[in-house]
Amino acid sequence: MDRFDRAILDVLAVDGRISVADLARKIGLTKSPTQARLRRLERDGTIRGYRALVDPIRLGRDxxxxxxxxxxxxxxxxxxxxxxxxxxxxxxxxxxxxxxxxxxxxxxxxxxxxxxxxxxxxxxxxxxxxxxxxxxxxxxxxxxxxxxxx
The missing domain is CATH 3.30.70.920 (Lrp/AsnC effector binding domain/regulation of amino acid metabolism (RAM) domain)
Structure with a gap:
Protein backbone atom coordinates (compact mmCIF):
# COMPACT_ATOMS: atom_id res chain seq x y z
CA MET A 1 0.00 0.00 0.00
CA ASP A 2 1.49 3.28 -1.09
CA ARG A 3 0.56 6.93 -0.59
CA PHE A 4 -2.05 6.83 -3.38
CA ASP A 5 -3.84 3.87 -1.80
CA ARG A 6 -3.82 5.65 1.56
CA ALA A 7 -5.10 8.84 -0.08
CA ILE A 8 -7.96 6.88 -1.67
CA LEU A 9 -8.90 5.46 1.73
CA ASP A 10 -8.71 8.87 3.40
CA VAL A 11 -11.01 10.45 0.82
CA LEU A 12 -13.50 7.55 0.87
CA ALA A 13 -13.65 7.63 4.67
CA VAL A 14 -15.08 11.14 4.38
CA ASP A 15 -17.12 10.70 1.17
CA GLY A 16 -17.88 7.13 0.13
CA ARG A 17 -20.10 8.33 -2.73
CA ILE A 18 -17.44 10.38 -4.51
CA SER A 19 -17.15 9.67 -8.23
CA VAL A 20 -14.00 7.97 -9.50
CA ALA A 21 -13.20 11.07 -11.57
CA ASP A 22 -13.40 13.34 -8.50
CA LEU A 23 -11.45 10.83 -6.43
CA ALA A 24 -8.72 10.70 -9.07
CA ARG A 25 -8.49 14.50 -9.13
CA LYS A 26 -8.24 14.67 -5.33
CA ILE A 27 -5.41 12.13 -5.10
CA GLY A 28 -3.49 13.35 -8.16
CA LEU A 29 -3.90 10.41 -10.54
CA THR A 30 -5.90 9.86 -13.71
CA LYS A 31 -9.20 8.01 -13.65
CA SER A 32 -8.00 4.60 -14.97
CA PRO A 33 -5.25 3.94 -12.40
CA THR A 34 -7.47 5.30 -9.63
CA GLN A 35 -10.26 2.93 -10.62
CA ALA A 36 -7.83 -0.01 -10.80
CA ARG A 37 -6.49 0.80 -7.34
CA LEU A 38 -10.01 1.18 -5.97
CA ARG A 39 -11.05 -2.23 -7.38
CA ARG A 40 -7.91 -3.85 -5.96
CA LEU A 41 -8.59 -2.36 -2.51
CA GLU A 42 -12.14 -3.74 -2.69
CA ARG A 43 -11.02 -7.15 -3.99
CA ASP A 44 -8.32 -7.64 -1.35
CA GLY A 45 -10.71 -6.69 1.46
CA THR A 46 -9.07 -3.42 2.48
CA ILE A 47 -12.35 -1.74 1.56
CA ARG A 48 -14.97 -4.00 3.12
CA GLY A 49 -18.00 -2.14 1.78
CA TYR A 50 -19.94 1.09 1.65
CA ARG A 51 -22.86 2.21 3.78
CA ALA A 52 -25.02 5.15 4.64
CA LEU A 53 -24.34 6.91 7.93
CA VAL A 54 -27.82 7.15 9.41
CA ASP A 55 -28.61 9.66 12.15
CA PRO A 56 -29.84 7.47 15.03
CA ILE A 57 -31.43 10.46 16.80
CA ARG A 58 -33.76 11.02 13.85
CA LEU A 59 -34.72 7.36 14.18
CA GLY A 60 -35.55 7.81 17.85
CA ARG A 61 -32.54 5.83 19.05
CA ASP A 62 -30.80 8.54 21.04
Missing amino acids: HVAFAEVKLTDTREAALTAFNEAVLAIPEIEECHMIAGAFDYLLKVRTNSMAGYRTLLAERISTLPNVAQTSTYVAMQAVKEGGLDAG
Missing part, protein backbone atom coordinates in the same frame (compact mmCIF):
# COMPACT_ATOMS: atom_id res chain seq x y z
CA HIS A 63 -30.16 6.62 24.27
CA VAL A 64 -26.61 5.24 24.32
CA ALA A 65 -25.30 2.99 27.04
CA PHE A 66 -22.10 1.05 27.43
CA ALA A 67 -22.36 -2.28 29.20
CA GLU A 68 -19.47 -4.14 30.73
CA VAL A 69 -20.11 -7.87 30.64
CA LYS A 70 -18.40 -10.51 32.76
CA LEU A 71 -18.81 -14.12 31.72
CA THR A 72 -18.96 -17.24 33.88
CA ASP A 73 -16.79 -19.11 31.39
CA THR A 74 -14.12 -17.79 29.04
CA ARG A 75 -13.15 -20.97 27.26
CA GLU A 76 -13.30 -20.79 23.47
CA ALA A 77 -16.72 -22.48 23.13
CA ALA A 78 -18.25 -20.03 25.63
CA LEU A 79 -16.74 -17.03 23.88
CA THR A 80 -18.00 -18.27 20.52
CA ALA A 81 -21.52 -18.80 21.88
CA PHE A 82 -21.56 -15.29 23.34
CA ASN A 83 -20.17 -13.73 20.15
CA GLU A 84 -22.75 -15.42 17.94
CA ALA A 85 -25.65 -14.47 20.23
CA VAL A 86 -24.57 -10.81 20.33
CA LEU A 87 -24.77 -10.64 16.52
CA ALA A 88 -28.52 -11.34 16.72
CA ILE A 89 -29.28 -8.21 18.79
CA PRO A 90 -29.48 -5.15 16.51
CA GLU A 91 -29.49 -2.68 19.41
CA ILE A 92 -25.91 -3.75 20.20
CA GLU A 93 -23.96 -1.49 17.83
CA GLU A 94 -20.51 -2.61 18.93
CA CYS A 95 -19.09 -5.50 20.93
CA HIS A 96 -15.45 -5.64 21.96
CA MET A 97 -13.63 -8.38 23.84
CA ILE A 98 -11.59 -6.65 26.52
CA ALA A 99 -8.41 -7.62 28.36
CA GLY A 100 -9.06 -6.44 31.89
CA ALA A 101 -11.48 -6.67 34.80
CA PHE A 102 -14.42 -7.66 32.57
CA ASP A 103 -14.73 -9.66 29.35
CA TYR A 104 -16.74 -7.56 26.89
CA LEU A 105 -17.74 -3.95 26.35
CA LEU A 106 -20.99 -3.40 24.47
CA LYS A 107 -22.21 -0.16 22.91
CA VAL A 108 -26.00 -0.30 23.01
CA ARG A 109 -28.40 2.14 21.39
CA THR A 110 -32.10 2.24 22.30
CA ASN A 111 -34.98 4.72 22.31
CA SER A 112 -35.00 5.35 26.08
CA MET A 113 -33.73 4.29 29.48
CA ALA A 114 -36.82 2.09 29.82
CA GLY A 115 -36.04 0.50 26.46
CA TYR A 116 -32.46 -0.15 27.56
CA ARG A 117 -33.61 -1.60 30.88
CA THR A 118 -35.88 -4.06 29.08
CA LEU A 119 -33.17 -4.99 26.58
CA LEU A 120 -30.68 -5.53 29.40
CA ALA A 121 -33.05 -7.70 31.42
CA GLU A 122 -34.55 -9.74 28.60
CA ARG A 123 -31.75 -10.05 26.05
CA ILE A 124 -28.29 -9.01 27.25
CA SER A 125 -28.43 -10.63 30.68
CA THR A 126 -29.69 -13.86 29.10
CA LEU A 127 -26.85 -14.12 26.58
CA PRO A 128 -24.78 -17.30 26.96
CA ASN A 129 -22.52 -17.37 30.04
CA VAL A 130 -23.30 -13.84 31.29
CA ALA A 131 -22.50 -13.59 34.99
CA GLN A 132 -22.67 -9.85 35.57
CA THR A 133 -23.18 -6.54 33.79
CA SER A 134 -22.44 -2.91 34.64
CA THR A 135 -23.94 -0.04 32.69
CA TYR A 136 -22.63 3.43 31.90
CA VAL A 137 -25.01 5.86 30.21
CA ALA A 138 -23.58 8.32 27.70
CA MET A 139 -24.70 11.92 28.17
CA GLN A 140 -23.27 13.25 24.89
CA ALA A 141 -21.38 11.88 21.89
CA VAL A 142 -18.41 14.11 21.12
CA LYS A 143 -16.87 11.85 18.47
CA GLU A 144 -18.58 8.77 17.14
CA GLY A 145 -17.97 6.43 14.22
CA GLY A 146 -14.85 8.28 13.15
CA LEU A 147 -16.78 11.53 12.68
CA ASP A 148 -17.52 14.35 15.09
CA ALA A 149 -21.00 14.07 16.53
CA GLY A 150 -21.86 17.65 15.65
